[in-house]
Amino acid sequence: MRKLLAATLGVLSAIGGFVDIGDLVAASQAGARFGMGHAWVLVLGVVGICAYADMAGRIAAVSGRAVFDLVRERLGPRVALLNLVASYLVTVLTLAAELGGVALALQLASRVSYLLWVPVAAFAVWLVLWRMRFQLMERVFGLTGLALVIFAVALFWLPTDWPELARGALHPQAYGQGWGAYWFVAVALFASTVSPYEVFFFSSGGVEENWTAADLADARTSVLVGFPVGGFLALSLVATATVVLHPHGASLSSLDEVALPVVLAFGGVGLAIAALAFFAVTFGAALETGLSAAYAAAQYFGWQWGKRVSPREAARFHSVLLVSVLLGVLVLATTVDPVRLTEYMLIVSAVALPLTYLPILIVANDRTYLGDRVNGRMSNLLGAVFLVVIVAASVAAIPLAVSTGMGR
Amino acid sequence: MRVQLGRQLLDRQIVDSAGRLVGKVDDVEFAVDSDGYPYVAYLLSGQGALGQRIGGRIGRLLVAVADRFTENPPTPPVRIPIGLVSRMDSAVWLRCRGEELPRPPVEAWLRRHLIDRIPGADRASG
Numbered sequence: 460m461r462k463l464l465a466a467t468l469g470v471l472s473a474i475g476g477f478v479d480i481g482d483l484v485a486a487s488q489a490g491a492r493f494g495m496g497h498a499w500v501l502v503l504g505v506v507g508i509c510a511y512a513d514m515a516g517r518i519a520a521v522s523g524r525a526v527f528d529l530v531r532e533r534l535g536p537r538v539a540l541l542n543l544v545a546s547y548l549v550t551v552l553t554l555a556a557e558l559g560g561v562a563l564a565l566q567l568a569s570r571v572s573y574l575l576w577v578p579v580a581a582f583a584v585w586l587v588l589w590r591m592r593f594q595l596m597e598r599v600f601g602l603t604g605l606a607l608v609i610f611a612v613a614l615f616w617l618p619t620d621w622p623e624l625a626r627g628a629l630h631p632q633a634y635g636q637g638w639g640a641y642w643f644v645a646v647a648l649f650a651s652t653v654s655p656y657e658v659f660f661f662s663s664g665g666v667e668e669n670w671t672a673a674d675l676a677d678a679r680t681s682v683l684v685g686f687p688v689g690g691f692l693a694l695s696l697v698a699t700a701t702v703v704l705h706p707h708g709a710s711l712s713s714l715d716e717v718a719l720p721v722v723l724a725f726g727g728v729g730l731a732i733a734a735l736a737f738f739a740v741t742f743g744a745a746l747e748t749g750l751s752a753a754y755a756a757a758q759y760f761g762w763q764w765g766k767r768v769s770p771r772e773a774a775r776f777h778s779v780l781l782v783s784v785l786l787g788v789l790v791l792a793t794t795v796d797p798v799r800l801t802e803y804m805l806i807v808s809a810v811a812l813p814l815t816y817l818p819i820l821i822v823a824n825d826r827t828y829l830g831d832r833v834n835g836r837m838s839n840l841l842g843a844v845f846l847v848v849i850v851a852a853s854v855a856a857i858p859l860a861v862s863t864g865m866g867r
Numbered sequence: 868m869r870v871q872l873g874r875q876l877l878d879r880q881i882v883d884s885a886g887r888l889v890g891k892v893d894d895v896e897f898a899v900d901s902d903g904y905p906y907v908a909y910l911l912s913g914q915g916a917l918g919q920r921i922g923g924r925i926g927r928l929l930v931a932v933a934d935r936f937t938e939n940p941p942t943p944p945v946r947i948p949i950g951l952v953s954r955m956d957s958a959v960w961l962r963c964r965g966e967e968l969p970r971p972p973v974e975a976w977l978r979r980h981l982i983d984r985i986p987g988a989d990r991a992s993g
Contacts, residue, residue: 524880531891536917589987
Protein backbone atom coordinates (compact mmCIF):
# COMPACT_ATOMS: atom_id res chain seq x y z
CA MET A 460 0.00 0.00 0.00
CA ARG A 461 2.73 2.42 0.99
CA LYS A 462 4.64 1.46 -2.10
CA LEU A 463 1.62 2.09 -4.26
CA LEU A 464 1.18 5.49 -2.67
CA ALA A 465 4.83 6.33 -3.29
CA ALA A 466 4.53 5.21 -6.91
CA THR A 467 1.38 7.29 -7.40
CA LEU A 468 3.04 10.32 -5.86
CA GLY A 469 6.02 9.79 -8.16
CA VAL A 470 3.80 9.70 -11.22
CA LEU A 471 1.80 12.74 -10.14
CA SER A 472 4.89 14.82 -9.46
CA ALA A 473 6.35 13.82 -12.83
CA ILE A 474 3.17 15.15 -14.45
CA GLY A 475 3.37 18.49 -12.68
CA GLY A 476 7.13 18.65 -13.16
CA PHE A 477 6.89 18.17 -16.90
CA VAL A 478 5.23 21.52 -17.61
CA ASP A 479 7.17 24.78 -17.14
CA ILE A 480 7.18 28.37 -18.40
CA GLY A 481 8.39 27.18 -21.80
CA ASP A 482 5.35 24.94 -22.24
CA LEU A 483 2.95 27.60 -20.96
CA VAL A 484 4.21 30.16 -23.45
CA ALA A 485 4.97 27.90 -26.44
CA ALA A 486 1.81 25.77 -26.19
CA SER A 487 -0.52 28.75 -25.82
CA GLN A 488 1.33 30.62 -28.55
CA ALA A 489 0.98 27.63 -30.88
CA GLY A 490 -2.76 27.35 -30.15
CA ALA A 491 -3.41 31.08 -30.49
CA ARG A 492 -1.63 31.38 -33.83
CA PHE A 493 -1.96 28.02 -35.55
CA GLY A 494 -4.81 26.23 -33.78
CA MET A 495 -4.26 22.53 -33.18
CA GLY A 496 -1.71 22.32 -36.01
CA HIS A 497 1.20 21.63 -33.62
CA ALA A 498 -0.34 18.72 -31.71
CA TRP A 499 2.00 16.28 -33.46
CA VAL A 500 5.05 18.18 -32.13
CA LEU A 501 3.97 17.47 -28.55
CA VAL A 502 3.47 13.78 -29.31
CA LEU A 503 6.90 13.56 -30.94
CA GLY A 504 8.56 15.42 -28.08
CA VAL A 505 6.98 13.26 -25.40
CA VAL A 506 8.02 10.01 -27.12
CA GLY A 507 11.58 11.35 -27.42
CA ILE A 508 11.96 12.59 -23.86
CA CYS A 509 10.58 9.27 -22.56
CA ALA A 510 13.10 7.29 -24.61
CA TYR A 511 16.03 9.41 -23.40
CA ALA A 512 14.87 9.72 -19.78
CA ASP A 513 14.69 5.93 -19.77
CA MET A 514 18.31 5.70 -20.99
CA ALA A 515 19.57 8.34 -18.55
CA GLY A 516 17.76 6.62 -15.68
CA ARG A 517 19.22 3.24 -16.62
CA ILE A 518 22.74 4.71 -16.78
CA ALA A 519 22.25 6.35 -13.38
CA ALA A 520 20.94 3.19 -11.75
CA VAL A 521 23.49 0.75 -13.19
CA SER A 522 26.69 2.81 -13.19
CA GLY A 523 25.83 5.30 -10.44
CA ARG A 524 26.99 8.13 -12.72
CA ALA A 525 24.91 11.12 -13.81
CA VAL A 526 24.76 12.60 -17.29
CA PHE A 527 27.50 15.19 -17.02
CA ASP A 528 30.05 12.76 -15.56
CA LEU A 529 29.67 10.81 -18.76
CA VAL A 530 29.83 13.84 -21.01
CA ARG A 531 33.33 14.54 -19.76
CA GLU A 532 34.47 10.91 -19.85
CA ARG A 533 33.21 10.38 -23.40
CA LEU A 534 34.01 13.75 -25.00
CA GLY A 535 37.25 14.52 -23.19
CA PRO A 536 37.88 17.53 -20.92
CA ARG A 537 38.22 20.16 -23.64
CA VAL A 538 35.07 19.51 -25.70
CA ALA A 539 33.13 18.71 -22.53
CA LEU A 540 34.13 22.10 -21.10
CA LEU A 541 32.60 23.84 -24.12
CA ASN A 542 29.54 21.66 -23.65
CA LEU A 543 29.44 22.63 -19.98
CA VAL A 544 29.65 26.35 -20.74
CA ALA A 545 26.87 26.10 -23.34
CA SER A 546 24.63 23.89 -21.19
CA TYR A 547 25.20 26.09 -18.17
CA LEU A 548 24.27 29.27 -20.03
CA VAL A 549 21.14 27.68 -21.50
CA THR A 550 20.10 26.33 -18.11
CA VAL A 551 20.66 29.65 -16.35
CA LEU A 552 18.68 31.41 -19.08
CA THR A 553 15.90 28.88 -18.47
CA LEU A 554 16.17 29.54 -14.74
CA ALA A 555 15.77 33.27 -15.42
CA ALA A 556 12.68 32.59 -17.53
CA GLU A 557 11.19 30.36 -14.81
CA LEU A 558 11.85 33.02 -12.15
CA GLY A 559 10.15 35.52 -14.45
CA GLY A 560 7.24 33.07 -14.70
CA VAL A 561 6.98 32.82 -10.89
CA ALA A 562 6.96 36.62 -10.67
CA LEU A 563 4.33 36.88 -13.44
CA ALA A 564 2.12 34.33 -11.66
CA LEU A 565 2.39 36.39 -8.48
CA GLN A 566 1.55 39.53 -10.47
CA LEU A 567 -1.49 37.73 -11.89
CA ALA A 568 -2.67 36.96 -8.36
CA SER A 569 -1.74 40.25 -6.67
CA ARG A 570 -1.73 42.94 -9.39
CA VAL A 571 1.64 44.08 -8.02
CA SER A 572 4.27 44.50 -10.78
CA TYR A 573 6.26 41.35 -11.47
CA LEU A 574 9.54 43.25 -11.18
CA LEU A 575 8.91 43.67 -7.46
CA TRP A 576 8.24 39.96 -7.15
CA VAL A 577 11.48 38.87 -8.87
CA PRO A 578 13.78 39.25 -5.83
CA VAL A 579 11.16 37.66 -3.56
CA ALA A 580 10.77 34.70 -5.92
CA ALA A 581 14.54 34.28 -6.29
CA PHE A 582 15.10 34.34 -2.54
CA ALA A 583 12.30 31.81 -2.00
CA VAL A 584 13.77 29.52 -4.67
CA TRP A 585 17.21 29.72 -3.12
CA LEU A 586 15.85 29.12 0.38
CA VAL A 587 13.98 26.02 -0.72
CA LEU A 588 17.15 24.72 -2.39
CA TRP A 589 19.15 25.43 0.74
CA ARG A 590 16.74 23.88 3.24
CA MET A 591 13.96 21.72 1.81
CA ARG A 592 14.13 17.94 1.39
CA PHE A 593 14.57 16.78 -2.18
CA GLN A 594 11.57 14.48 -2.37
CA LEU A 595 9.26 16.81 -0.48
CA MET A 596 10.29 19.63 -2.80
CA GLU A 597 9.55 17.54 -5.89
CA ARG A 598 6.17 16.45 -4.58
CA VAL A 599 4.81 19.72 -3.24
CA PHE A 600 5.40 21.56 -6.49
CA GLY A 601 4.61 18.62 -8.76
CA LEU A 602 1.27 17.97 -7.08
CA THR A 603 0.25 21.64 -6.95
CA GLY A 604 1.18 21.90 -10.61
CA LEU A 605 -1.56 19.38 -11.34
CA ALA A 606 -3.99 22.28 -10.88
CA LEU A 607 -3.20 22.90 -14.56
CA VAL A 608 -5.80 20.23 -15.25
CA ILE A 609 -8.26 23.16 -15.01
CA PHE A 610 -7.35 23.86 -18.65
CA ALA A 611 -8.56 20.42 -19.70
CA VAL A 612 -11.74 20.88 -17.64
CA ALA A 613 -12.33 24.30 -19.18
CA LEU A 614 -12.49 22.69 -22.61
CA PHE A 615 -15.75 21.01 -21.55
CA TRP A 616 -17.20 24.30 -20.24
CA LEU A 617 -16.31 26.31 -23.30
CA PRO A 618 -18.26 25.96 -26.57
CA THR A 619 -15.63 23.56 -27.92
CA ASP A 620 -16.11 22.23 -31.43
CA TRP A 621 -14.41 18.84 -30.92
CA PRO A 622 -14.53 17.57 -34.53
CA GLU A 623 -13.02 20.89 -35.61
CA LEU A 624 -10.19 20.49 -33.05
CA ALA A 625 -9.46 17.00 -34.36
CA ARG A 626 -9.50 18.24 -37.97
CA GLY A 627 -7.08 21.04 -37.03
CA ALA A 628 -4.70 18.54 -35.41
CA LEU A 629 -4.66 16.32 -38.48
CA HIS A 630 -4.42 19.09 -41.09
CA PRO A 631 -1.96 21.80 -39.97
CA GLN A 632 -2.39 25.13 -41.75
CA ALA A 633 -0.30 28.30 -41.88
CA TYR A 634 -3.36 30.62 -41.54
CA GLY A 635 -1.74 33.19 -43.81
CA GLN A 636 1.22 33.72 -41.44
CA GLY A 637 3.68 31.80 -43.59
CA TRP A 638 5.14 28.32 -43.05
CA GLY A 639 8.35 29.86 -41.69
CA ALA A 640 6.43 31.11 -38.65
CA TYR A 641 4.69 27.74 -38.34
CA TRP A 642 8.02 25.91 -38.18
CA PHE A 643 9.50 28.50 -35.85
CA VAL A 644 6.69 27.85 -33.35
CA ALA A 645 7.11 24.11 -33.91
CA VAL A 646 10.82 24.27 -32.98
CA ALA A 647 10.07 26.36 -29.86
CA LEU A 648 7.33 23.96 -28.73
CA PHE A 649 9.60 20.97 -29.38
CA ALA A 650 12.40 22.55 -27.34
CA SER A 651 10.00 23.23 -24.47
CA THR A 652 8.98 19.57 -24.43
CA VAL A 653 12.48 18.10 -24.41
CA SER A 654 14.32 20.71 -22.28
CA PRO A 655 17.79 19.31 -21.47
CA TYR A 656 17.50 20.23 -17.79
CA GLU A 657 14.80 17.57 -17.39
CA VAL A 658 17.34 14.88 -18.28
CA PHE A 659 20.11 16.36 -16.07
CA PHE A 660 17.67 16.58 -13.22
CA PHE A 661 16.22 13.12 -13.69
CA SER A 662 19.58 11.34 -13.88
CA SER A 663 21.14 13.34 -11.02
CA GLY A 664 18.07 12.69 -8.87
CA GLY A 665 18.50 8.99 -9.57
CA VAL A 666 22.14 9.06 -8.46
CA GLU A 667 21.29 11.12 -5.39
CA GLU A 668 18.57 8.69 -4.34
CA ASN A 669 20.96 5.76 -4.89
CA TRP A 670 18.83 3.96 -7.44
CA THR A 671 19.61 0.35 -8.09
CA ALA A 672 18.19 -1.84 -10.81
CA ALA A 673 15.20 -2.51 -8.50
CA ASP A 674 14.26 1.18 -8.11
CA LEU A 675 14.70 1.61 -11.82
CA ALA A 676 11.34 -0.02 -12.53
CA ASP A 677 9.52 2.53 -10.34
CA ALA A 678 11.42 5.46 -11.77
CA ARG A 679 10.65 4.25 -15.24
CA THR A 680 6.94 3.96 -14.50
CA SER A 681 6.76 7.45 -13.06
CA VAL A 682 8.41 8.90 -16.14
CA LEU A 683 6.71 6.76 -18.74
CA VAL A 684 3.30 7.53 -17.29
CA GLY A 685 4.00 11.02 -15.90
CA PHE A 686 5.58 12.61 -18.97
CA PRO A 687 2.83 11.58 -21.41
CA VAL A 688 0.16 12.86 -19.02
CA GLY A 689 2.21 16.07 -18.66
CA GLY A 690 2.21 16.23 -22.44
CA PHE A 691 -1.56 15.91 -22.31
CA LEU A 692 -1.72 18.96 -20.00
CA ALA A 693 0.38 20.89 -22.52
CA LEU A 694 -1.98 19.71 -25.26
CA SER A 695 -4.96 21.05 -23.31
CA LEU A 696 -3.17 24.43 -23.20
CA VAL A 697 -2.91 24.31 -27.00
CA ALA A 698 -6.58 23.32 -27.27
CA THR A 699 -7.98 26.03 -24.98
CA ALA A 700 -5.86 28.63 -26.75
CA THR A 701 -7.25 27.30 -30.06
CA VAL A 702 -10.83 27.67 -28.84
CA VAL A 703 -10.50 31.07 -27.15
CA LEU A 704 -7.55 32.94 -28.66
CA HIS A 705 -7.22 31.54 -32.17
CA PRO A 706 -10.49 33.05 -33.56
CA HIS A 707 -9.04 36.53 -32.85
CA GLY A 708 -5.82 35.55 -34.60
CA ALA A 709 -3.70 37.54 -32.16
CA SER A 710 -0.20 36.53 -31.11
CA LEU A 711 0.17 35.89 -27.39
CA SER A 712 2.24 38.36 -25.40
CA SER A 713 1.49 37.87 -21.68
CA LEU A 714 0.73 35.23 -19.10
CA ASP A 715 -2.70 36.85 -18.53
CA GLU A 716 -3.66 35.74 -22.03
CA VAL A 717 -2.53 32.19 -21.28
CA ALA A 718 -4.99 32.21 -18.35
CA LEU A 719 -7.79 33.82 -20.40
CA PRO A 720 -9.56 30.57 -21.39
CA VAL A 721 -10.05 29.45 -17.78
CA VAL A 722 -11.08 32.98 -16.77
CA LEU A 723 -13.77 32.89 -19.47
CA ALA A 724 -14.92 29.48 -18.30
CA PHE A 725 -14.78 29.89 -14.51
CA GLY A 726 -14.29 33.61 -13.78
CA GLY A 727 -12.34 34.64 -10.68
CA VAL A 728 -12.03 31.09 -9.34
CA GLY A 729 -10.53 30.05 -12.67
CA LEU A 730 -8.01 32.86 -12.48
CA ALA A 731 -7.03 31.91 -8.94
CA ILE A 732 -6.52 28.25 -9.86
CA ALA A 733 -4.60 29.16 -13.02
CA ALA A 734 -2.33 31.55 -11.08
CA LEU A 735 -1.68 28.84 -8.48
CA ALA A 736 -0.87 26.30 -11.18
CA PHE A 737 1.44 28.74 -13.01
CA PHE A 738 3.17 29.52 -9.74
CA ALA A 739 3.68 25.86 -8.86
CA VAL A 740 4.98 24.73 -12.24
CA THR A 741 7.34 27.68 -12.72
CA PHE A 742 8.60 27.53 -9.13
CA GLY A 743 9.16 23.79 -9.41
CA ALA A 744 10.99 24.27 -12.70
CA ALA A 745 13.09 27.09 -11.22
CA LEU A 746 14.26 24.64 -8.54
CA GLU A 747 15.03 22.00 -11.15
CA THR A 748 16.91 24.35 -13.46
CA GLY A 749 18.90 25.88 -10.58
CA LEU A 750 19.93 22.43 -9.41
CA SER A 751 20.65 21.25 -12.95
CA ALA A 752 23.01 24.17 -13.60
CA ALA A 753 24.95 23.34 -10.43
CA TYR A 754 24.83 19.58 -11.13
CA ALA A 755 26.40 20.09 -14.54
CA ALA A 756 29.31 22.13 -13.16
CA ALA A 757 29.88 19.83 -10.16
CA GLN A 758 29.75 16.69 -12.26
CA TYR A 759 32.17 18.08 -14.81
CA PHE A 760 34.74 19.01 -12.15
CA GLY A 761 34.05 16.03 -9.88
CA TRP A 762 32.96 18.13 -6.88
CA GLN A 763 30.81 16.75 -4.12
CA TRP A 764 27.22 17.69 -5.00
CA GLY A 765 23.69 17.06 -3.90
CA LYS A 766 21.26 17.72 -1.11
CA ARG A 767 22.16 14.62 0.92
CA VAL A 768 25.25 16.30 2.35
CA SER A 769 25.32 19.58 4.26
CA PRO A 770 26.07 22.69 2.19
CA ARG A 771 29.47 23.14 3.89
CA GLU A 772 30.52 19.72 2.60
CA ALA A 773 29.48 20.72 -0.92
CA ALA A 774 30.62 24.34 -0.79
CA ARG A 775 31.49 24.61 -4.48
CA PHE A 776 28.17 23.08 -5.53
CA HIS A 777 26.19 25.44 -3.32
CA SER A 778 28.26 28.43 -4.45
CA VAL A 779 27.41 27.68 -8.09
CA LEU A 780 23.75 27.25 -7.10
CA LEU A 781 23.73 30.65 -5.40
CA VAL A 782 25.53 32.35 -8.29
CA SER A 783 23.12 30.79 -10.80
CA VAL A 784 20.06 32.16 -8.98
CA LEU A 785 21.73 35.59 -8.80
CA LEU A 786 22.51 35.47 -12.53
CA GLY A 787 18.85 34.67 -13.17
CA VAL A 788 17.82 37.76 -11.20
CA LEU A 789 20.38 39.83 -13.09
CA VAL A 790 18.89 38.77 -16.45
CA LEU A 791 15.41 39.78 -15.28
CA ALA A 792 16.73 43.04 -13.81
CA THR A 793 17.35 44.22 -17.39
CA THR A 794 13.49 44.45 -17.44
CA VAL A 795 13.38 42.11 -20.41
CA ASP A 796 9.80 40.87 -20.81
CA PRO A 797 9.73 37.34 -19.31
CA VAL A 798 7.48 36.01 -22.09
CA ARG A 799 9.89 37.27 -24.77
CA LEU A 800 12.78 35.94 -22.69
CA THR A 801 11.09 32.54 -22.69
CA GLU A 802 10.81 32.62 -26.48
CA TYR A 803 14.51 33.43 -26.85
CA MET A 804 15.41 30.81 -24.23
CA LEU A 805 13.52 28.13 -26.18
CA ILE A 806 15.39 28.91 -29.40
CA VAL A 807 18.76 28.84 -27.65
CA SER A 808 17.90 25.53 -25.98
CA ALA A 809 16.83 24.11 -29.33
CA VAL A 810 20.32 24.89 -30.66
CA ALA A 811 21.96 23.22 -27.65
CA LEU A 812 19.81 20.06 -27.62
CA PRO A 813 22.30 17.67 -29.29
CA LEU A 814 24.94 18.53 -26.66
CA THR A 815 22.86 16.69 -24.06
CA TYR A 816 21.23 13.96 -26.05
CA LEU A 817 24.10 12.64 -28.19
CA PRO A 818 26.35 11.64 -25.23
CA ILE A 819 23.43 9.84 -23.58
CA LEU A 820 22.82 7.74 -26.67
CA ILE A 821 26.54 6.90 -26.91
CA VAL A 822 26.90 5.87 -23.27
CA ALA A 823 23.63 3.92 -23.32
CA ASN A 824 25.40 1.64 -25.82
CA ASP A 825 28.66 1.37 -23.86
CA ARG A 826 29.13 -2.02 -22.17
CA THR A 827 31.86 -0.72 -19.87
CA TYR A 828 29.15 1.30 -18.10
CA LEU A 829 26.03 -0.74 -18.55
CA GLY A 830 27.18 -4.34 -18.97
CA ASP A 831 24.30 -6.29 -20.49
CA ARG A 832 21.81 -3.50 -19.77
CA VAL A 833 22.84 -1.54 -22.86
CA ASN A 834 20.15 -0.32 -25.25
CA GLY A 835 18.12 -2.91 -27.08
CA ARG A 836 17.37 -2.57 -30.77
CA MET A 837 14.07 -0.79 -30.12
CA SER A 838 15.65 1.86 -27.83
CA ASN A 839 18.43 2.47 -30.33
CA LEU A 840 16.04 2.83 -33.25
CA LEU A 841 13.88 5.26 -31.29
CA GLY A 842 16.94 7.07 -29.96
CA ALA A 843 18.53 7.41 -33.40
CA VAL A 844 15.35 8.64 -35.11
CA PHE A 845 14.81 11.11 -32.32
CA LEU A 846 18.42 12.29 -32.52
CA VAL A 847 17.90 13.09 -36.21
CA VAL A 848 14.86 15.20 -35.26
CA ILE A 849 16.87 16.96 -32.54
CA VAL A 850 19.73 17.78 -34.89
CA ALA A 851 17.25 19.05 -37.50
CA ALA A 852 15.57 21.30 -34.90
CA SER A 853 18.96 22.49 -33.67
CA VAL A 854 20.21 23.36 -37.16
CA ALA A 855 16.94 25.01 -38.19
CA ALA A 856 16.43 27.08 -35.02
CA ILE A 857 18.65 30.10 -35.77
CA PRO A 858 17.85 30.40 -39.51
CA LEU A 859 14.13 30.21 -38.70
CA ALA A 860 14.44 32.78 -35.92
CA VAL A 861 16.33 35.18 -38.18
CA SER A 862 14.27 34.72 -41.34
CA THR A 863 10.92 35.09 -39.53
CA GLY A 864 12.10 37.77 -37.07
CA MET A 865 11.38 35.51 -34.03
CA GLY A 866 8.24 34.15 -35.70
CA ARG A 867 6.50 37.48 -36.23
CA MET B 868 47.48 -4.06 -13.31
CA ARG B 869 46.78 -3.14 -16.92
CA VAL B 870 44.69 -0.04 -17.49
CA GLN B 871 44.15 2.11 -20.54
CA LEU B 872 44.94 5.51 -19.05
CA GLY B 873 42.94 7.55 -21.51
CA ARG B 874 39.83 5.38 -21.54
CA GLN B 875 39.65 3.93 -18.06
CA LEU B 876 41.44 6.30 -15.70
CA LEU B 877 41.63 9.92 -16.88
CA ASP B 878 38.49 12.01 -16.30
CA ARG B 879 36.88 9.38 -14.09
CA GLN B 880 35.19 10.31 -10.82
CA ILE B 881 37.19 9.54 -7.66
CA VAL B 882 35.01 8.26 -4.81
CA ASP B 883 36.15 7.65 -1.22
CA SER B 884 35.36 4.58 0.89
CA ALA B 885 32.20 6.25 2.26
CA GLY B 886 30.88 7.11 -1.19
CA ARG B 887 31.77 10.82 -1.00
CA LEU B 888 32.97 12.47 -4.22
CA VAL B 889 36.64 13.43 -3.96
CA GLY B 890 37.27 14.87 -7.44
CA LYS B 891 38.08 13.78 -10.96
CA VAL B 892 41.25 12.15 -12.17
CA ASP B 893 42.37 15.40 -13.81
CA ASP B 894 45.89 14.19 -14.54
CA VAL B 895 48.37 11.52 -13.46
CA GLU B 896 51.97 11.71 -12.24
CA PHE B 897 54.50 9.12 -13.36
CA ALA B 898 57.51 7.80 -11.48
CA VAL B 899 60.27 5.47 -12.68
CA ASP B 900 60.99 2.22 -10.87
CA SER B 901 64.44 0.70 -10.22
CA ASP B 902 64.41 -1.13 -13.57
CA GLY B 903 63.75 2.12 -15.40
CA TYR B 904 60.08 1.39 -16.16
CA PRO B 905 57.69 4.30 -15.75
CA TYR B 906 54.54 3.71 -13.70
CA VAL B 907 51.61 5.81 -12.50
CA ALA B 908 52.49 6.95 -8.99
CA TYR B 909 49.83 9.55 -8.20
CA LEU B 910 46.40 10.63 -9.38
CA LEU B 911 46.20 14.41 -9.57
CA SER B 912 42.91 16.12 -8.89
CA GLY B 913 42.04 19.80 -9.01
CA GLN B 914 41.14 22.59 -11.37
CA GLY B 915 44.77 23.70 -11.64
CA ALA B 916 45.90 20.25 -12.80
CA LEU B 917 43.00 20.14 -15.26
CA GLY B 918 43.86 23.58 -16.61
CA GLN B 919 47.48 22.58 -17.18
CA ARG B 920 46.39 19.41 -18.95
CA ILE B 921 43.95 21.24 -21.23
CA GLY B 922 46.48 23.99 -21.90
CA GLY B 923 46.05 27.02 -24.14
CA ARG B 924 43.95 30.04 -23.25
CA ILE B 925 41.09 28.00 -21.75
CA GLY B 926 43.48 26.03 -19.57
CA ARG B 927 45.16 29.19 -18.29
CA LEU B 928 41.73 30.66 -17.50
CA LEU B 929 40.86 27.59 -15.41
CA VAL B 930 44.14 27.88 -13.49
CA ALA B 931 43.58 31.61 -12.95
CA VAL B 932 40.05 31.08 -11.63
CA ALA B 933 41.27 28.37 -9.25
CA ASP B 934 44.08 30.64 -8.03
CA ARG B 935 41.62 33.47 -7.38
CA PHE B 936 39.64 31.29 -5.00
CA THR B 937 42.55 29.94 -2.95
CA GLU B 938 44.35 31.16 0.16
CA ASN B 939 47.89 30.64 -1.16
CA PRO B 940 48.16 30.53 -4.93
CA PRO B 941 49.38 28.81 -7.01
CA THR B 942 46.86 26.09 -6.20
CA PRO B 943 48.50 22.67 -5.84
CA PRO B 944 46.53 19.63 -7.04
CA VAL B 945 45.39 16.99 -4.54
CA ARG B 946 47.91 14.12 -5.03
CA ILE B 947 46.51 10.68 -4.36
CA PRO B 948 49.01 7.77 -4.21
CA ILE B 949 47.94 5.01 -6.59
CA GLY B 950 48.19 2.54 -3.69
CA LEU B 951 45.04 4.06 -2.17
CA VAL B 952 42.95 2.96 -5.16
CA SER B 953 40.92 -0.13 -4.32
CA ARG B 954 39.08 -0.67 -7.61
CA MET B 955 38.21 0.97 -10.90
CA ASP B 956 34.91 0.62 -12.71
CA SER B 957 32.63 3.48 -13.69
CA ALA B 958 34.50 5.38 -10.94
CA VAL B 959 37.87 5.17 -9.19
CA TRP B 960 37.27 3.93 -5.63
CA LEU B 961 39.64 4.72 -2.76
CA ARG B 962 40.41 2.65 0.32
CA CYS B 963 40.45 5.68 2.60
CA ARG B 964 38.06 8.45 3.63
CA GLY B 965 38.14 11.78 1.84
CA GLU B 966 38.96 13.55 5.13
CA GLU B 967 42.34 11.80 5.24
CA LEU B 968 43.38 13.52 2.01
CA PRO B 969 44.31 17.19 1.78
CA ARG B 970 41.16 19.26 1.34
CA PRO B 971 40.65 20.75 -2.15
CA PRO B 972 41.80 24.39 -1.77
CA VAL B 973 38.91 26.01 -3.68
CA GLU B 974 36.35 24.03 -1.65
CA ALA B 975 38.05 25.21 1.56
CA TRP B 976 38.13 28.84 0.40
CA LEU B 977 34.46 28.92 -0.62
CA ARG B 978 33.46 27.15 2.57
CA ARG B 979 35.26 29.66 4.73
CA HIS B 980 34.38 32.84 2.83
CA LEU B 981 30.87 32.13 1.57
CA ILE B 982 28.96 29.02 2.58
CA ASP B 983 29.84 28.89 6.29
CA ARG B 984 28.61 32.46 6.68
CA ILE B 985 25.07 31.49 5.70
CA PRO B 986 22.93 30.14 8.57
CA GLY B 987 22.16 26.44 8.29
CA ALA B 988 25.28 25.54 6.32
CA ASP B 989 26.04 22.51 8.47
CA ARG B 990 22.68 20.79 8.16
CA ALA B 991 21.95 18.48 5.25
CA SER B 992 18.46 18.95 3.84
CA GLY B 993 18.33 15.43 2.41
